[in-house]
């Protein structure tokens with residue numbers, strides 16, 4: 001199937017409230033343009049240099065999401081244009097994003113990455129770390145970032161029950177924190193709307209567990225080397 005057909009097929013499966021992020025890491029600009037012409041205007045990239053180069057070459061109405069592990073010293077390279085940063089997993093990184101956003105006169109939307117997998121290797125905040133960040137005074141003073149949701153990656157396994165358990169756990173945490181938004185004291189830089197979970201192998205399961213944003217690479221562009 002072509003990239004265009006893959007996008008049409010996936011779109012036909014997604015409920016209207018779910019956003020498709022086309023994960024284009026390692027793929028050439030020609031592939032991305034094929035997706036763009038099929039109507040796909042949201043792309044996710046994992047590597048800063050690659051993202052910067054592609055942003056340069058592609059149409060300006062694309063929304064670029066950074067979905068990889070972001071190093072603080074590289075934030076300044078994407079701060080002028082990035083539309084959403086998915087994998088924020090420390091307060092230090094959040095401070096740097098805020099600083100670079102301010103320099104660019106903008107507010108950058110971010111998702112906090114929450115650790116839900118069993119593997120040690122996956123990045124993310126645990127519930128205690130999340131709580132400490134959100135309730136701190138220092139966080140409430142960051143005026144150039146906005147936490148618009150959470151992102152999570154399930155354990156790399158064939159065991160659907162395990163994956164489902166992890167997605168549901170993240171959804172329940174999301175709902176719990178979303179309630180905080182409705183309280184008078186909640187700050188304007190913390191407005192949960194988006195729950196980013198689900199990739200090529202598990203996006204339908206993720207949606208059934210409450211995902212509102214899926215990050216799909218290989219099912220659109222084919223396997224990566």
Ligand SMILES: *Cc1c(COP(=O)(O)O)cnc(C)c1O
Nearest residue numbers: 023067199200201215216217218
């Ligand atoms: C690569 C990647 C994806 C897409 O993975 P596929 O299995 O190819 O759909 C999604 N999310 C993150 C964080 C990734 O690094």
